[in-house]
Structures are given as C-alpha cells and as structure tokens.
Amino acid sequence: xxILVVGANGQVGKHLVNFIQKKENMEARAMIRKEEQASxxxxxxxxxxxxxLEDEIEKIAKAAEGVDxxxxxxxxxxxxxxxxxxxxxxxxxxxxxxxxxxxxxxxxVMVSSFDTSREAIQSAPDAFAPYIVAKHYADEWLRASDLDxxxxxxxxxxxxxxxxxxxxxEKVDRGEIPREDVARVIIAALENNATIGKAFxxxxxxxxxxxxxxxx
Amino acid sequence: xxILVVGANGQVGKHLVNFIQKKENMEARAMIRKEEQASxxxxxxxxxxxxxLEDEIEKIAKAAEGVDxxxxxxxxxxxxxxxxxxxxxxxxxxxxxxxxxxxxxxxxVMVSSFDTSREAIQSAPDAFAPYIVAKHYADEWLRASDLDxxxxxxxxxxxxxxxxxxxxxEKVDRGEIPREDVARVIIAALENNATIGKAFxxxxxxxxxxxxxxxx
Numbered sequence: 131x132x133i134l135v136v137g138a139n140g141q142v143g144k145h146l147v148n149f150i151q152k153k154e155n156m157e158a159r160a161m162i163r164k165e166e167q168a169s170x171x172x173x174x175x176x177x178x179x180x181x182x183l184e185d186e187i188e189k190i191a192k193a194a195e196g197v198d199x200x201x202x203x204x205x206x207x208x209x210x211x212x213x214x215x216x217x218x219x220x221x222x223x224x225x226x227x228x229x230x231x232x233x234x235x236x237x238x239v240m241v242s243s244f245d246t247s248r249e250a251i252q253s254a255p256d257a258f259a260p261y262i263v264a265k266h267y268a269d270e271w272l273r274a275s276d277l278d279x280x281x282x283x284x285x286x287x288x289x290x291x292x293x294x295x296x297x298x299x300e301k302v303d304r305g306e307i308p309r310e311d312v313a314r315v316i317i318a319a320l321e322n323n324a325t326i327g328k329a330f331x332x333x334x335x336x337x338x339x340x341x342x343x344x345x346x
Numbered sequence: 347x348x349i350l351v352v353g354a355n356g357q358v359g360k361h362l363v364n365f366i367q368k369k370e371n372m373e374a375r376a377m378i379r380k381e382e383q384a385s386x387x388x389x390x391x392x393x394x395x396x397x398x399l400e401d402e403i404e405k406i407a408k409a410a411e412g413v414d415x416x417x418x419x420x421x422x423x424x425x426x427x428x429x430x431x432x433x434x435x436x437x438x439x440x441x442x443x444x445x446x447x448x449x450x451x452x453x454x455v456m457v458s459s460f461d462t463s464r465e466a467i468q469s470a471p472d473a474f475a476p477y478i479v480a481k482h483y484a485d486e487w488l489r490a491s492d493l494d495x496x497x498x499x500x501x502x503x504x505x506x507x508x509x510x511x512x513x514x515x516e517k518v519d520r521g522e523i524p525r526e527d528v529a530r531v532i533i534a535a536l537e538n539n540a541t542i543g544k545a546f547x548x549x550x551x552x553x554x555x556x557x558x559x560x561x562x
Contacts, residue, residue, distance in 0.1 A: 186468055187464070211427075211428060212427060212428035212429045212431070212432060212476070213428045213473075213475075213476040215428070215432065216431065216432060216436075216475075216476035216479045216480060217475060217476055217479065220432075220479060220483070221467065221479045221482075224483075248403070251437065252402055256429070259429075259432075259433060260428070260429040260432035260433055263432045263433065263436060264432060266437075267436070267440075267483055274490065
C-alpha cells in the first residue's frame with residue numbers, strides 16, 4: 131500500500147513516514163513544499179513529491195498519482211495568520227480531497243482537530259474558533275465525498291515518547307496524545323477497513339493501538 | 347412575503363429594507379446586531395430582530411421564525427481580520443442556511459462575491475483569496491442544501507445612484523454595480539421563482555432589472 135502523506139514535513143508527518151517505511155506492506159510518498167525538505171524522507175527510502183496546498187488541485191492530484199491512500203496531516207500552524215487557516219486548513223484540505231477523486235485514490239485519512247462539532251465552534255475561545263471552523267468544513271467536505279474516509283480527532287499533541295497505548299472512540303474525554311502515537315493510530319486506521327466512514331477521537335490511554343482500533 | 351434581511355445594517359441591506367417596505371406585497375424584518383441600530387428600520391416600518399451571526403443557530407432561527415424568505419447580505423467588511431472572514435462570511439452564512447432549515451424557511455437569496463469559483467481562488471491576490479474561499483464554501487453549502495436558493499454574484503459595489511439597469515448572467519465581464527441596484531436585483535430574484543436553483547453575476551448594464559431577471 132503506497133500512501134501519500136500530505137504535511138509530511140510536520141511533526142506527525144515525520145513520525146508517520148518513518149513508521150510507514152518500517153512496515154513491510156506499506157511505503158510512503160512524502161508531499162513536501164520544498165525540494166530542500168526532501169533529504170529526511172529520501173534517507174528513509176520514501177518517495178517525495180513537491181507540491182504546495184496553495185497549488186492548483188491538478189498539481190496535488192499529480193502528486194497523488196498511483197498511491198492507494200492519502201493521509202492529510204498538514205496544518206498552517208500557530209505562527210501564521212488566519213488567512214493561512216482559510217487557505218491551508220480549509221481550502222488546502224478540500225483540494226487534497228478533490229485531488230484524491232481526480233487521481234482515483236479512494237482511501238483518505240484526515241487528521242482533524244479534537245472537536246470540530248458545531249458545539250465546539252460555539253464554545254471555543256475567540257482566538258481558536260476560526261481554526262475549528264476551518265477544520266469543521268474540511269471534515270464536512272470529506273464526509274460528503276464518496277471517498278473511503280476516516281477522520282481522526284486527536285487530543286492535545288505532545289512530543290512525549292509514544293507508548294502505543296491509546297483510548298479511541300466517538301466520545302472520549304479531552305486529553306493529550308504523543309504525536310508518535312497519532313502516527314501509529316493513522317497506520318492502524320489504514321490497516322483496518324472497518325474504520326472507513328468513521329470518525330473518532332484519540333487520546334492516550336490503556337489499550338494498545340492495534341486493539342483499540344478494532345473497537346471503532 | 348416577509349423577508350428576513352441578514353446584514354440589514356450594511357449598505358446593501360439598508361437599500362434593500364427600504365425598497366422592500368415600498369413594495370405592496372413585501373415586508374422586511376431587519377436582522378441587526380444591536381438594538382441601537384433599530385431606529386432606521388423602525389422608521390421605515392420594518393420589523394427588527396436582534397441577533398448576531400456569531401450566535402448559535404437556534405437564535406438565528408428564532409429571528410427567522412415566520413418569514414417567507416431570507417436574504418443574506420452580511421459581510422465582515424474590510425476592516426476586520428481574517429478571523430471574522432471565517433466566523434462571519436463562512437460560518438455565519440452557513441448558520442443562516444441551517445437556521446432557514448430549522449425555521450422552515452424555504453426561500454433563500456445569497457449575496458455572494460463576483461467570482462467564487464475554484465479558478466478565482468487560485469488566481470486571486472494573496473490578500474483577497476481567503477475572502478473568496480469563505481464565500482466559495484458558503485455558496486457550496488447553500489447549493490448542497492435543499493433550500494430554494496438564488497445566488498447573486500455582484501460586481502464591484504459602488505455608492506453611485508442606482509439606475510435600475512443591469513446586465514445579469516452566468517458569464518458577464520467584471521464590472522461595477524451600485525449597491526442600490528444590487529438591492530433591486532435581490533427583490534427581482536425574490537419575485538421570480540425561475541431564479542430558484544440559479545446563480546448569476548450582476549453588473550451595471552442596459553437592461554431594466556425586471557427584464558434582465560427574466561433571462562436568468
């Protein structure tokens with residue numbers, strides 16, 4: 131299974147490509163914005179495709195040609211303005227969904243925010259609400275597509291070492307999760323077709339990822 | 347026909363409420379953010395409803411109770427940041443669409459931007475693209491709804507006196523249009539059910555509004 135990792139140069143993305151390359155039945159293609167970012171991925175034996183989420187859909191579709199799945203784990207990040215929230219977190223995400231359709235890639239895993247519900251938008255602090263709005267509409271666009279999607283809603287991301295132990299579910303209390311374990315959850319989702327058409331939250335917990343994913 | 351005007355206190359909105367109140371078969375309910383804005387509308391004999399696009403859907407639905415149509419002509423305006431573009435131009439618009447459903451209001455007229463197509467997003471200057479993205483998704487949300495919608499894409503808005511002469515169509519060259527004439531186009535759309543399910547651009551031109559609308 132070849133997987134296009136969108137946002138490969140992000141912190142979750144790097145863990146993800148690393149893990150994918152270690153799996154026998156998976157290989158990664160890292161979508162990166164600049165050729166200068168390629169060496170990390172080439173050293174892991176992964177393919178790279180240079181494309182930007184602000185590029186046209188056609189260019190992103192070209193980066194997705196021949197893969198079996200797309201994982202969206204990009205984010206405009208806290209250092210950029212709300213303009214990038216609109217252009218990357220919302221429109222960039224939607225363009226990868228449209229690119230998946232163009233490139234005939236059916237499987238799509240979205241890394242969303244912990245709670246992108248209407249209630250979360252209404253109760254969020256002013257500074258955070260626009261980000262949730264962007265993620266909300268990206269999730270909605272994916273749900274309305276005919277892709278084989280899975281939406282992962284991770285808790286607060288940490289750089290703690292992963293434990294491979296999580297709690298997954300539609301309703302779990304807000305918590306943290308190491309980025310490394312988010313990457314593990316994504317891989318487990320890709321390996322379990324029962325996660326297709328599902329959305330679930332992911333925080334650290336007591337169940338091994340490979341077991342927890344079976345309860346979804 | 348009673349019409350909820352969302353964004354009544356804006357420049358198009360004020361013209362619109364004024365015209366509606368002059369029509370024999372129409373009456374307006376002005377949705378405004380603050381009670382202090384009410385006097386202009388009360389002086390015209392219009393109803394007012396105080397609600398904010400950042401309020402919950404339920405509150406907007408309450409403002410829409412008992413009307414026959416909703417016109418969305420609100421905008422966050424150029425003075426606010428891109429956070430408001432997300433919260434008002436996108437999410438605020440979508441909330442009025444959801445409010446229409448909740449309040450069983452079938453007819454909905456959206457005042458959009460001149461070109462909210464994918465191509466327009468890609469070719470827009472960096473500073474303007476996020477606004478087009480927001481309007482694009484609001485339009486898409488409306489199209490995907492089961493409302494009896496009309497989407498009006500006006501050209502560059504001016505405060506020139508209206509002439510009641512326009513060019514309307516799916517493909518018209520970019521141009522300007524007085525805000526007063528945008529208000530006239532909205533009224534004509536509400537009066538012509540053939541505009542249901544349609545989207546069209548509107549710029550100043552040579553045809554009287556009531557004739558031009560028949561060609562849609």
